[in-house]
Amino acid sequence: MKRIITIGREFGSGGRELGRRLSEKLHIAYYDQEIITEIAKRTKMSEEYVRQITESNPTASFPIHIRHTFYSVPNPVFQQCITIYSEQHKLLKELAEKSDCIIVGRCADYILQDSNPFRIFVYADAESKIKRCIERKTEGENLTESQIKKKITEIDRNRAKYYEFFSDQKWGSKENYDLLVNTSNADIKKVAEAIYDYLQDIFK
Amino acid sequence: MKRIITIGREFGSGGRELGRRLSEKLHIAYYDQEIITEIAKRTKMSEEYVRQITESNPTASFPIHIRHTFYSVPNPVFQQCITIYSEQHKLLKELAEKSDCIIVGRCADYILQDSNPFRIFVYADAESKIKRCIERKTEGENLTESQIKKKITEIDRNRAKYYEFFSDQKWGSKENYDLLVNTSNADIKKVAEAIYDYLQDIFK
Structure with a gap:
């Protein structure tokens, strides 16, 4: 039985760490930021730009429309958003085809539905979430607690919009x-062990 | 660490079987129908009536009101619904105090929140759900698929209303x-094994 595991996660929930730990325990491939790097390479856009687009609300860059008529000039950001999603779709299919793997985010549960992935949401x-963000803050990042809270809400809202736009499902x-x-x-290390044991039974 | 596990479940999801299997594996007490029996004994109402009340929508038996004024005669069914819930509340606290246990339904996750239960929803x-209901149908029950579907929807709607009325939380x-x-x-036996292994790590 092929083991394709997708992990949807709220910002600050520890989903990324969980994915990494699970992949180490299961000895299978783990894809997260690697997807951004590969899409950037394939689309010849910068990694930073691809990351920004995949973390934004696609409807914010909808083609401009006045009343019921779409404006004749297409919105280039929206076009690039679609291009990036298409590339992501193609890439995830390739990765799931290649070997057992864990994919974090990127609408993977929806894109890979034909491969019958085990779909986790964290x-x-x-x-x-605020506590976790404070603990893992990157150097030079000095946000107040209220700024972190705002950031979490914004990122999660955009993740939901991105997922819902492309999958037509509720994130x-x-x-x-x-x-x-x-x-x-929760201690993510402990949760990773628990999910690992859960999966051992499910994939038996 | 005390192991209090609560299981909320949709009708036909296999939650009851899961609870029973888990309790056998964990060697801890399991309460489901036993709660109804004990409440009936304590309130001197019939088991069938207690079951009916705890599976109904409490707002359907709200005191009668006309415009903004509550009718002066209290609705006896509503009064009994409150009496049964109070007894249930008291009983669950006693059970959780007595020993490790698994409690299925009965707003247990909410009532026992101070005992920090592990709260599962199935x-x-x-x-x-329809398939499971057909497989486990009791003798003499001859519902069509569409009747079963209707029954599931109705029971789940009432469970949601009951839970939401008493907990002010969304079921x-x-x-x-x-x-x-x-x-x-899913094979419930396999899922029970998976959750058992998950819990072994969490309760470590």
């Missing part, structure tokens, strides 16, 4: 996943 | 649980 309460809604894990006040 | 797609909404498990097309 979430936590606001307090835990984080249980019917789209096999297992939803609440990481509030 | 759900499945309509097709799987099945991920923020109220620690782990949500999709049992669509």
Whole structure:
């Protein structure tokens, strides 16, 4: 049985760390930022730009329209958003075809639905997410607690919009996943072990 | 660490079987129908009536009101609904105090929040729930597929209303649980083993 695992995650929920730990335990490939790098290479756009587009709300760059008529000049940002998504779609299919893997974010659960992936969603309460963001803050990043809270809300809203725009499904809604894990006040290392053991039984 | 596990479940999702299997594997007490029996004993109402009340929408038996004024005669069904809930509240607290246990339904995750229970919610797609209901149908029950579908929708709607009325929380909404498990097309025995192994790590 092929093991394709997708992880949707709220910002600050520890989903990325969980994915990395799981891939190490399962000895399978792990894709997260690598996807951005590869798309950037294929589309000849900068990594930073690709990241920005895939973390933004696509509807914000909809073609300009006045009343019921679309403006004749297409919006280039929207066009690039579609190009990047198409490339992402193609790339994820290639990766899932190649070997067992874990893919974090990128609408992977939706794009790879024909491969029957095991779809995990990781979430936590606001307090835990803020705490995790403070603990892992990158050097030079000096945001106040309220700024971090705002950042989390904004990133999660954009992730939801991006997912919903391309999948026509609700991000984080249980019917789209096999297992939803609440990481509030949880030790991610422990949760990774628990999910690993859960999967051993499911993939048996 | 005390192990109190609560299981919320959609009708036909296999949540009851899961609870029973888990309790056998963990060697801890399991409460489901036993709660109804004990409440009936304590309130001197019939088991069938207690079951009916705890599976109904409490707002359907709200005191009668005309415009903004509550009718002076209280609705006896509503009064009994409150009496049963109070007894349920008291009983669950006693059970959780007594020993490690698994409690299925009965707003247990909400009532026992001070005991920090591990809160599981079990759900499945309509097709799987119908299939499970057909497989486990009791003798003499001859419902058509469309009647079963209607029954599932009605029971789940009432469970949601009952939970929401007493907890002021949304039934099945991920923020109220620690782990949500999709049992669509799943073998409950396998899922029980997976959750058992998951819990072994969490309760370590």
